[in-house]
Amino acid sequence: MRRCVPALVLAALALAGAVPASAADDALSLWRENRLLVAEAALAATPKPYFQLDFERRRIALKTRALVLFEVPIEEYGLWGRRPAIGPTAIERRDAFSRPEIRPGEEKTQEKLDEQILELADMPTAYRIFLAGGVEVEVLSVVEGRWQRLRQRARLWRWRLSRPLVTLRQRRERREATTVYLVLRPADAQRIYWSFFEGLDGILVPPR
DSSP states (O other): OOGGGGHHHHHHHHHHSSSOHHHHHHHHHHHHHHHHHHHHHHHHHHSOEEEEETTTHHHHHHHTTTTEEEEEEEEEEEEEESSOEEEEEEEEEEEEOOOOOOOOTOOOOOOHHHHSSGGGGGOOOOOEEEEEEEEEEEEEEOHHHHHHHHHHHHHHHHHHHHHHHHHHHHHHTTOOOOEEEEEEOOHHHHHHHHHHHHHOOEEEEEOO
């Protein structure tokens, strides 16, 4: 909370005219950059991979030691609820993906065994990822075709219209949460699911 005070004070002074808006913007940018560098320095100190969900740059990246392993663009996003702070996070869980199973007593042929070997192309293109701090991310994919796009537009509008009801339910349950939707290219959505495992640490950079 203390780290948020300088940014809040600068914003209040800028509104009151005590600090030029440009100076307040520069100071806020420096504060955000400092928070990002501190969070990344801690994760880059080890060889473990980590992700960066950056709404400001509309990018999702997988990194190790500050080097980008791969990066995908966010085609569209929406955010509702408590604005998350810029800083460290982690994947707590994600939607389960069921693979073909061999039933008890069923012959284990090579064909059956091959069916259990999952590839990138087998990964889902729509799923949910739950981040630490009560951030729920719903991943959707860009669709082709007029009617498919219209259905997705309708789905996103339902998402937006349902958010006030979600907020009321959360208040009754005395909890705060953030819900996000991301629209990615299908291949990018599959790549994220393939690479972003439960327990993976990361950095969240919310929009300004």
